[in-house]
Amino acid sequence: MRFTLRQLQVFVAVAQHESVSRAAQSLALSQSATSTSLTELERQSDCQLFDRAGKRLALNALGRQLLPEAVALIDQAREIERLLGGKSGYGSLHVGATLTVGNYLATLLIGSFMQHHPECRVKLQVHNTAHVVQQVAHYELDLGLIEGDCQHPDIEVQPWVEDELVVFCAPQHPLAQRGSASLEELTHEAWILREQGSGTRLTFDQAMRHHPRNLNIRLELEHTEAIKRAVESGLGIGCISRLALRDAFRRGSLMPVETPELDLRRQFYFIWHKQKYQTAAMREFLEQCRALTTGVSRSDQIVLPPIV
Template structure:
């Protein structure tokens, strides 16, 4: 072969960062060494892999075709290296999750995983669905667990467990008295919602797509707990996963609002790059996730320790 693993490492890191200096820093190389590795790779095969715009390098069509194969090659090489060193562990994992999953499910799943495999390391990043999808496309994470729809030919999506959003309010709100509530009663209420780009907001907007004029939120927040606190203070109605609200409903600090006209059902999903090699650590982590939610029809039925 006329290429080296070091050249592939440099190529992948530049593709992720779109900058030679940042790639060199990530690989503990000098900038000149990283530049030379890329230049030699392109020269050997007479192929330009990036479009240059000043210091920014963006993958061209040929580079995009190569990237998934290069990442897979490096993943397999890392497993071979571990075996040659006599290591019997699964390896390390980079996971991205959306807020409901990342705050309420993954801490327990990751804790159980690391107790069973203490030699492994898990790097967990929590963002909204749009950000997780973008990170997968750049190969910055190995696996995504998201609440929103992901539609991209480069990404593979697998349903995990059903989830449902619920409209809720403070105990002193006029709609807290119980009984079914129609769209006309809630549409003109002040709303506290998640930001656009989140799976929760996407499901809410989709459920109200036929309502004339839509909903104009009073406040948009990037964190589930912030939405809950704002609604508790009486600022308006909210809409979040039942999983995130289970303990607040149990305590009575928040109250569900019955809205039968709204279809707020959705799924949690596993997402990965279609060209991603499923190493042993990825396969085992997926098995643990499925086992953790096994037997639960919906996310709020998963047995979890209550939060005081």
């Protein structure tokens, strides 16, 4: 073979960062060593893998074709290296999750996974759906757990478990006594909502799309906990996942407001790159996630594993 695994590793890093200097930092190599490795790979193969525009390097057609093969080969090489080193466990797992999934499910799932596989190096990144999809598409994440829509042509999308948003208010709010509200009544309330572009806000806006009147949106916040605190303070009513509210509902610090005229159901999904090599850690983690939701019809019914 005219190439080395190190050269392929450098190629993948440059493809992901679109910069030799940033790739060098991620690999803990000097910039000159990184540049030399990439140059040698192209010279030995008599081909060009990037279009160069100043300091930015963008994959050309051949580079885009090579990237998934190189990522898969490196992943398999790491597993072989562990086996040759006498390590039968899992190497690493890099998961991305959207905010609701990440804050209320993924952290405990990963904690349980690490209890069973303490040798595995696990990373969790929590971002909005668009960011997680982008990272999966660029092979920066092994897999994603998302609550929004994904139409990326290179990404495999599999349904996981159904979720449902719910309108809620403070215990002292007039709607708390009634426990339900019509669309007409909701238009007279002040709202505390997630920001535009979030999966939660998209589901809410789709549910309200046939209602012609504008809502009084007092605040738009990026975090569900901030929305819960604002609603508890009496600033307005909100609408987020039942999963994020179930402890508050049990305590009575917040109250659900049922809205029969609104369809606030949505789906949680698994996503990964279609050409991504599925490591043993990926397969085990996906199996654990599916096992957790066996027989469960909605996310707030999940019995979460205890972390000790």
